[in-house]
Amino acid sequence: MTKDGHYIYAIVATKEEKSFGPNGIGDRNDEVYNVSYRKIGAVISTSPIVKYDITRANTLAHQKVMEGIMKCYPLLPVRFGTIGEEVGRIKEKVLKARYEELLGHLRYVEDKIELGLKVLWKSKEVIFQEIVEENRDIRILRGRLLSQRVGDHGERMRLGEMVKKALEVKKEREEKAILNNFKGLWVEHKSNKTFGDQMVTNSAFLVKKDQEKMFDAAMDRLTATYDGRMKFKYVGPVPPCNFVEITVKW
Numbered sequence: 001m002t003k004d005g006h007y008i009y010a011i012v013a014t015k016e017e018k019s020f021g022p023n024g025i026g027d028r029n030d031e032v033y034n035v036s037y038r039k040i041g042a043v044i045s046t047s048p049i050v051k052y053d054i055t056r057a058n059t060l061a062h063q064k065v066m067e068g069i070m071k072c073y074p075l076l077p078v079r080f081g082t083i084g085e086e087v088g089r090i091k092e093k094v095l096k097a098r099y100e101e102l103l104g105h106l107r108y109v110e111d112k113i114e115l116g117l118k119v120l121w122k123s124k125e126v127i128f129q130e131i132v133e134e135n136r137d138i139r140i141l142r143g144r145l146l147s148q149r150v151g152d153h154g155e156r157m158r159l160g161e162m163v164k165k166a167l168e169v170k171k172e173r174e175e176k177a178i179l180n181n182f183k184g185l186w187v188e189h190k191s192n193k194t195f196g197d198q199m200v201t202n203s204a205f206l207v208k209k210d211q212e213k214m215f216d217a218a219m220d221r222l223t224a225t226y227d228g229r230m231k232f233k234y235v236g237p238v239p240p241c242n243f244v245e246i247t248v249k250w
Helices: 056-069 087-096 099-109 124-134 136-147 153-180 209-225
Strands: 004-012 019-021 032-037 040-048 075-077 112-121 188-191 199-208 230-238
Touching (some): 019 056, 040 087, 056 075, 087 099, 112 124, 112 209, 124 136
Antiparallel strands (some): 004 040
8 A cells, every 4th residue: 555645846935824725736636734833834635645646637737725725825836746744744855954955935926926828820921032132142052952953961950940940040049039028027937948930939037916907918919910910828927936946855
């Protein structure tokens, strides 16, 4: 029989101990609650001591607990899959042993939120045509290859490399133009890995809560500027996982 421990979701800025409902990770509907030491607490639920797979269901469960709690308290995300054994050990080894460190992080994020932005070009064909029009060497080589019945394999490879490099340059230029719309509105910014040829930026922003409406307004202007050319996925507020994540080593 698998021994039970306690799954840790987050560290919060409160000395109050309370329950947050039966929405723990896994399929047992374990109660989520926090245990405290002085001014900080650990949000936990009873859990088997197992390695949780990084599935959509598990990561969503972890995220939903944090999103619910961040509405009430400043929060530090704890790395997905972190499990402790006894509650007393969590208090001693995490809350007490790292008290000043955790309190400092909580003070830093208490007036801030994370917002996320993914931007994609809508049409690969349109972007490719723009690259051809913007790059004389690509245009000439492409024209020469199109005029030949049997194109030179080496030249076709060279064209592909030229287009790839031009695409990277175009992405960097357009990402910079997009981010300029939010200049002065974020405390920290992180550019995450993009996926595929069409994603221009995969950004996270740490923003002061009192500037969220200004950030929203800048987002509205950006959407209007690129209407029909780009797709935008704007999310938040979400826990500040891109800027702070607590790792626990037992």
